[in-house]
Amino acid sequence: MNISQKKNYNTPVDKLSKKEAEEELIRLANLISKYNIDYYINNNSKISDSEYDNLWRRNKLIEEKFPSLVQTNSPSLYIGSNYDSGFTKVKHLEPMLSLSNIFNEKDLDDYITQVNKILGFNDQDTLEIVAEPKIDGVSASILYKDGELFIGSTRGNGFEGEDITENIKVVKGVPVKLKSNDYPELLEIRGEVYMNHEDFIKLNKLQKEDGKPIYSNPRNSASGSLRQLDPRVTAERKLNFFAYTWGASSNYFNTTQWEARKKLEELGFILNEPSKLCRNSGELIKYYNEIIEIRSSLNFDIDGVVYKLNELELQKKVGVRTRSPRWAVAHKLPAEKGVTVIDNIDIQVGRTGSLTPVARLKPINVGGVLITNATLHNSHEIKKKDIRVGDSVVVQRAGDVIPQVLNVILSKRKKNSKKFIFPKNCPECGSDTFSELLSNGEFEKTVRCSGGINCSSQTLEKLNHFVSINALNIEGLGEKQIKFFWEEGLIGDFKDIFLLENNDSQNKFKLSEFSGWGKQSAINLYKSINKSRKIEMYRLIYALGIRHVGVQIAKLLSNYYKEMNFFLDEISSATEKANQSYLDLISIDGVGPKIGDSVVKYFNNKQNFQLVKELLNHLDISYRFIDITESFLNNKVFVLTGSLNNMSRSQAKIKLEKLGAKVSSSVSPKTDYLIAGNKSGSKLSKARQLNIKILSEEDFNILLNSN
Ligand code: IVH
Numbered sequence: 001m002n003i004s005q006k007k008n009y010n011t012p013v014d015k016l017s018k019k020e021a022e023e024e025l026i027r028l029a030n031l032i033s034k035y036n037i038d039y040y041i042n043n044n045s046k047i048s049d050s051e052y053d054n055l056w057r058r059n060k061l062i063e064e065k066f067p068s069l070v071q072t073n074s075p076s077l078y079i080g081s082n083y084d085s086g087f088t089k090v091k092h093l094e095p096m097l098s099l100s101n102i103f104n105e106k107d108l109d110d111y112i113t114q115v116n117k118i119l120g121f122n123d124q125d126t127l128e129i130v131a132e133p134k135i136d137g138v139s140a141s142i143l144y145k146d147g148e149l150f151i152g153s154t155r156g157n158g159f160e161g162e163d164i165t166e167n168i169k170v171v172k173g174v175p176v177k178l179k180s181n182d183y184p185e186l187l188e189i190r191g192e193v194y195m196n197h198e199d200f201i202k203l204n205k206l207q208k209e210d211g212k213p214i215y216s217n218p219r220n221s222a223s224g225s226l227r228q229l230d231p232r233v234t235a236e237r238k239l240n241f242f243a244y245t246w247g248a249s250s251n252y253f254n255t256t257q258w259e260a261r262k263k264l265e266e267l268g269f270i271l272n273e274p275s276k277l278c279r280n281s282g283e284l285i286k287y288y289n290e291i292i293e294i295r296s297s298l299n300f301d302i303d304g305v306v307y308k309l310n311e312l313e314l315q316k317k318v319g320v321r322t323r324s325p326r327w328a329v330a331h332k333l334p335a336e337k338g339v340t341v342i343d344n345i346d347i348q349v350g351r352t353g354s355l356t357p358v359a360r361l362k363p364i365n366v367g368g369v370l371i372t373n374a375t376l377h378n379s380h381e382i383k384k385k386d387i388r389v390g391d392s393v394v395v396q397r398a399g400d401v402i403p404q405v406l407n408v409i410l411s412k413r414k415k416n417s418k419k420f421i422f423p424k425n426c427p428e429c430g431s432d433t434f435s436e437l438l439s440n441g442e443f444e445k446t447v448r449c450s451g452g453i454n455c456s457s458q459t460l461e462k463l464n465h466f467v468s469i470n471a472l473n474i475e476g477l478g479e480k481q482i483k484f485f486w487e488e489g490l491i492g493d494f495k496d497i498f499l500l501e502n503n504d505s506q507n508k509f510k511l512s513e514f515s516g517w518g519k520q521s522a523i524n525l526y527k528s529i530n531k532s533r534k535i536e537m538y539r540l541i542y543a544l545g546i547r548h549v550g551v552q553i554a555k556l557l558s559n560y561y562k563e564m565n566f567f568l569d570e571i572s573s574a575t576e577k578a579n580q581s582y583l584d585l586i587s588i589d590g591v592g593p594k595i596g597d598s599v600v601k602y603f604n605n606k607q608n609f610q611l612v613k614e615l616l617n618h619l620d621i622s623y624r625f626i627d628i629t630e631s632f633l634n635n636k637v638f639v640l641t642g643s644l645n646n647m648s649r650s651q652a653k654i655k656l657e658k659l660g661a662k663v664s665s666s667v668s669p670k671t672d673y674l675i676a677g678n679k680s681g682s683k684l685s686k687a688r689q690l691n692i693k694i695l696s697e698e699d700f701n702i703l704l705n706s707n
Pocket of ligand 1: 096097098099132133134135136137138139140191192244245272306324325328330
C-alpha cells in the first residue's frame with residue numbers, strides 16, 4: 001500500500017471526522033518515521049524540508065484538535081533522531097563514574113566524618129574541599145592524543161560510550177587543539193555538555209514554528225543535539241562544555257583539584273563557576289546556600305553542587321566505590337515549585353492493571369523544565385487533597401522524579417468546580433476494577449483493572465516490560481514497534497515475538513513491506529529476537545512482569561529453584577497456604593508472603609501459566625548462581641602482563657576470580673581489561689591496538705578496593 005495515497009490525505013483538518021483523524025495520525029506517524037529513517041540512517045532524504053515540515057504541521061494540528069488520538073509512535077513524542085544506530089561504541093580509558101548524593105547538612109557531616117575516618121584524621125583537622133556547581137547536562141569524555149582532539153564519547157554505561165567525535169568538535173569550550181604546550185601524550189578530559197537557557201528557549205521557539213515537538217528541558221535538548229548524526233545540526237544547536245575532571249592522564253594532574261581546575265583552563269577549557277575552595281562544613285553550607293540564592297540567575301541548569309577533596313593524594317587514598325568515587329559527593333538542591341492549572345485528569349493503566357490518575361497541566365516551566373503532567377498517585381490522594389479539574393495547584397519537580405501535585409490553591413477554585421469521580425471501570429477495556437485486600441486487613445490504595453490479558457493497555461505494558469533492557473533486552477523492539485505489531489495483530493503475547501520471523505518467511509505477512517520497515521531493519525530485528533532466545537533464568541522471571549518481582553527478587557527465585565520447569569511445577573503446586581511448596585517459597589530469604597502470594601497468584605492464573613509454558617518452547621534458558629550483590633567485574637575478561645609490585649600475577653588472578661572476573665592468558669577482542677605491570681611488552685601494544693582498557697597496578701588496586 002502506498003500510504004501517501006490514502007483518501008484523507010488532503011482533507012482539511014477541521015473537516016476530518018474522529019475516525020478519519022485517527023487514520024490520518026497513523027498514516028502521518030508511519031510516513032514521518034519512514035522519512036526519518038531515510039534522512040538519519042540512509043542519509044538520503046526523499047522529500048524536501050518544507051514537505052517534511054508540512055507533514056509535521058498537519059500531524060500537530062490534528063493532535064491539537066483530537067488530543068485523545070495521539071499515537072504512541074507519534075513524531076510529537078520523540079525528539080530529533082531516535083536512531084542511535086549511527087554511532088559506534090568506544091571504550092573509555094578510565095571508567096566514567098557517577099556521584100553519590102547527599103541531601104542535607106547531617107548527610108554532609110556524616111560524609112566528612114567518614115572521609116576523616118578513612119584518612120585517619122580527626123574531625124579538627126582541616127580537610128580542604130572544592131565546591132562547584134553540578135551541571136544538569138550530558139557528560140562527555142574527550143580523549144586528546146598529542147594535544148589534539150582524538151575521540152569524543154558519551155558516558156554510555158561508564159565503560160564504553162558512543163563515538164561523538166565529530167559532534168563534540170562543534171561544541172563551544174572544546175578545544176580541537178590544546179592551548180598550552182604542556183600535556184601528556186594521552187589525556188582524557190571529562191565534563192558536561194549543556195545548552196544554556198537562552199539557546200534552549202530559542203531552539204524550542206524554532207521547533208514550535210516548524211511544527212516540530214518541543215524539548216522538555218535543556219538536558220534533553222543537549223542530549224538530542226549532541227547525538228545528531230549530522231554534526232552541522234549539532235553546530236546549529238549551540239552547545240557548551242564545562243570541563244570538571246579527567247580520566248587517563250599519566251598523572252598530569254598531580255597536586256590539587258584546585259590546581260587542576262587552573263590547568264584545565266590553561267589547556268583551553270571553560271570551567272563551571274562559581275567554585276570555592278572550602279575548609280570546613282560551615283563554608284560548604286555557606287557556598288550551598290549561596291548557590292540556591294543565585295540558581296535562578298544562572299544561564300544553565302544545575303541540580304546540585306559537587307564537593308571534591310582538594311588534595312589528589314587524599315582522593316587516591318579514600319578511593320572509589322563500585323560506581324562512584326568516595327572522594328566526591330553531590331549535594332542535591334531542593335526541588336523547585338510552581339503554580340499551574342489542571343486541564344484534565346487522565347487514568348493510565350499499567351502492566352499490573354493499576355489505574356494511575358495523571359494530571360494534565362497547563363504547561364509550566366519549573367526550574368528550566370517544562371512540566372505538562374503530574375502523577376496523582378491514586379484515588380485516595382485525589383480524595384485527600386480534593387484535587388479537581390480546573391484547580392490551580394502547586395507542583396513540585398525533584399530531579400528526574402515525575403512531578404507531584406503538592407496542594408490545591410483553594411482561594412483560586414472556580415465556584416462551579418466538581419469533585420473528581422474515579423472511574424468504576426477500566427477506562428481502556430471497561431472491565432470491573434477492584435482493590436486488593438492486604439494482609440493487614442486493609443484494602444490497598446491502588447485500584448486495579450480485572451481485565452488481565454484481555455485489557456489492551458495491560459497487555460501492551462506487559463509486552464514492553466518483557467522486551468526491556470533488564471528483561472529479554474530485544475534491541476530494536478521498543479514501545480513503538482510493540483504497538484505496531486500489536487495493532488497489526490502480529491503480536492498478542494510473549495511467544496508471538498518468537499513466531500514473527502517464521503510467519504514472515506511463510507508469507508503470512510511481509511514485514512519489509514510495511515512502512516517504516518525495510519529488508520535490513522527486518523533482518524536486524526529478527527537477529528536481535530533470535531539473540532534474546534538464549535536467556536538467563538532470572539531475567540526471564542523478571543521479564544514476566546509479576547507484581548513485586550523486580551530484578552533482585554527474580555535473582556533470589558532463580559538461585560533457589562535453579563530450573564525453570566521445576567520452578568513452574570513448584571509454584572503451581574503452592575496453592576494452599578500450608579503446603580510445603582508454598583512454605584518453601586515464602587521462606588526464601590528476601591521473599592516472604594507478600595511477594596510469595598503474588599508469584600503464586602500469577603501462575604495460578606491458567607492463562608498466565610499457559611502463556612509461560614508456550615513461551616518456554618522458544619527459549620534456551622540457562623542458570624547460574626547469581627550473587628545478588630554481584631560485582632561489576634562479573635564475567636569481565638582480564639589479561640595480566642608484566643610484573644606487579646605488590647603481588648604476584650597468580651595472587652592477582654585469584655583476587656580477580658573471587659570477584660567473578662575471568663583471567664585469560666592472551667589479549668583478544670573479548671578482553672575487557674589489560675592489567676599492565678612493569679615491563680609489559682607485546683600484550684600491551686596489542687591491547688592498545690584493540691582499544692582495550694589498560695589498567696596500571698594502581699588502577700587495579702582501586703578496582704579491587706571498590707568491590
Ligand atoms: S565530577 C568521578 N563534577 O554528574 C565523578 N560531575 O551524577 C566525576 N556532573 O556523571 C564527576 N557537574 O556527568 C563532576 N561539577 C561536576 C559535575 C559533574 C555535573 C555530572 C557528571 C556525573 C554526574 C553524576
